[in-house]
Amino acid sequence: MTGLHERHLAVSPEWLSLYYRRPxxxxxxxxxxxxxxxxxxxxxxxxxxxxxxTAHALPEVTKAVSEQAGRIIHSSTLHLNRPLVELAERVASLSGIPDARVFFTTSGTEANDTALLLATAHRGSNQILAMRNSYHGRSFSAVSVTGNRSWSPTAFSPLQTMYVHGGVRHRGPYADLGDAEFIEACVADLEDLLGHIRTPAALIAEPVQGVGGFTSPPDGLYAAFREVLDRHGVLWISDEVQTGWGRTGDHFWGWQAHARNGPPDILTFAKGIGNGMSIGGVVARADVMNCLDAHSISTFGGSPVTMAAGLANLSYLLEHDLxxxxxxxxxxxxxxxxxxxxxxxxxxxxxxxxxxxxxxxxxxxxxxxxxxxxxxxxxxxxxxxxxxxxxxxxxxxxxxxxxxxxxxxxxxxxxxxxxxxxxxxxx
Known part of the structure; x- marks a missing residue:
């Protein structure tokens, strides 16, 4: 065991795991x-x-961070922030959501937490639908909509969460069905659940489940879900923390594999957009984003340095068709x-x-x-x-x-x- 490993163990919680026998x-x-x-x-x-x-030590991102740090590192959302506005404009345009508003956070967990706050406030309900085997972060609310026992350390929650089928194609009770029959069975399960409960605020789902092992449903499942959700007035939150920015190759966003009836009501993102800098965020229709009736700010969300990194990184990704x-x-x-x-x-x-x-x-x-x-x-x-x-x-x-x-x-x-x-x- 190295000296640094010993020091890590002495000051870190036991649940902060490390890879490898020799980290x-x-x-x-x-x-x-x-x-x-x-x-x-x-x-x-x-x-x-x-x-x-995009890449480690990408020169375009390193240069943008260095130059911005040399001007001003921090200002908070209490002041106008040009890099924040410029990145928000680009993300809003790329999101596919009409009349989109963007709120920046420092992580995917915080982005999902914000999306849950918006959905529950907008719909006046603390009930949330989530997918089995899902992962949405480590905050109290994000853990409570995570359908993966290995990453959900408590049953206490501010939300009432119900889990539906569909995120895992080749395990579970519908695994032996063909794709069309699989979607039909999952939709029937959703319809049945909604017939037994009061109307939930939203369904939160990863188009491809990340921590869950890169599992995904057949293309079109969430479009079929959306038809049911719309009839019941339930919002759709697409957790794009791992699937966004073109990683799946076929689409820029994971939701686009299920795009028969348009974009989600709320989209969350993080991870790759900063190429290592701490950026997360939420995109939503204006009526959803503006539903909060109290003041809110973000001390570190949208910092000038991270926004400069995000702009440079996004430009590189698009210009080089990554x-x-x-x-x-x-x-x-x-x-x-x-x-x-x-x-x-x-x-x-x-x-x-x-x-x-x-x-x-x-x-x-x-x-x-x-x-x-x-x-x-x-x-x-x-x-x-x-x-x-x-x-x-x-x-x-x-x-x-x-x-x-x-x-x-x-x-x-x-x-x-x-x-x-x-x-x-x-x-």
Whole structure:
């Protein structure tokens, strides 16, 4: 155990977990690579939990941060903030939400917390619908709408939450149905639930469940849900903290895979937009955003420095078509990982779209989750020079692969080879 690890344990809560038997101290990053304190170089396929979206030490972002810090670092929302207004204008336009208003926060958790506040105030209800296996953050309200027991440490809540089917395609009571029948069954479950309760304020859902192991329903499920929700006056909150900004390749936002009847009422975002800087936010229709009848500010949300980073990062992403790169290179990576998975009896499924890929591991010959195997592959991948993540609603048995969106074909091939070797080494 290193001295820094010992110091960490001495001052940190026990539930603040670290990856690896010998935790890493990352000291430098460049492009799609990072270096640890011992000088070891790694290909980064997790990007600080999907946060380093474009690249480590991206010159355009570094320059924007440095220049803004040299002018003024902080002012709060009590004063006009040009970078905030400029980024809000761009996000509002890209969101697809008509007459959109944008509120910046410092994290995805805080963004979802704000969305829940808006929805419950607008609808006059503290009832929330959420998806099974979901994750929405670590605040008191966000934990209470998280449908993943591993990440929900308390049953106490300011909200009354009810969980519906649909977020996990290949497990649960509808797993054996075809896509159309799966959607029909999930809609029927939602209709039945709404027939037994008072009208809830909103449904909050991740288009692709992140912490839950990169699971997703068939395209069109949330469009079908939306038809039911609209009849009952229930808002739809799309949690785009992990799916936004083109990561899925096919779409700029995850909700667009379910776009038959338009955008969500509320959209939340965070992670990748700051490329490592602390940015979150909420986009909503003006009538929803303006429903609060009390004063509110954000001390750190929308700080000039983070907004400058977000503007530079978003410009780089759009100008270099990183969504298209995620589609092209992500398609290649999924193909390579599926080929590797087919050779391993421990791999139940390789799933995903774009550069958001999950590899679910089970005990060979069974359908039982195998978190020990996931940990072993994580260690073996690190030994081979590759960093990945873990997740899943079944005892953290899913390997999460989410590189920066500027990943090259050569790096995708290299990472897939390392991960194939790690799957073999872990048995």
């Amino acid at each position: 890493l101290e990352l000291t430098r990053g460049e492009g799609r690579h990072v270096w640890d304190a011992d000088g070891n170089r790694y290909l980064d396929f997790f990007g600080g939990i999907l946060t380093t979206m 969504q298209g790169n995620a589609r092209r290179v992500g398609g290649l990576l999924i193909e390579r990982l599926r080929a590797a998975g087919a050779r391993s009896p421990a791999v139940r499924e390789v799933r995903g779209r774009g550069l958001m890929i999950g590899i679910e591991l089970v005990r060979p010959g069974t359908d039982d989750a195998d978190p020990d195997a996931a940990s072993a592959v994580l260690e073996a991948a690190r030994a081979g020079g590759l960093l990945i993540g873990k997740g899943g609603g079944h005892d953290t048995s899913v390997l999460r692969v989410a590189p920066p969106l500027s990943l090259t074909v050569a790096e995708a091939e290299e990472g897939a080879e390392i991960l194939a070797d790690a799957l073999r080494a872990a048995g």
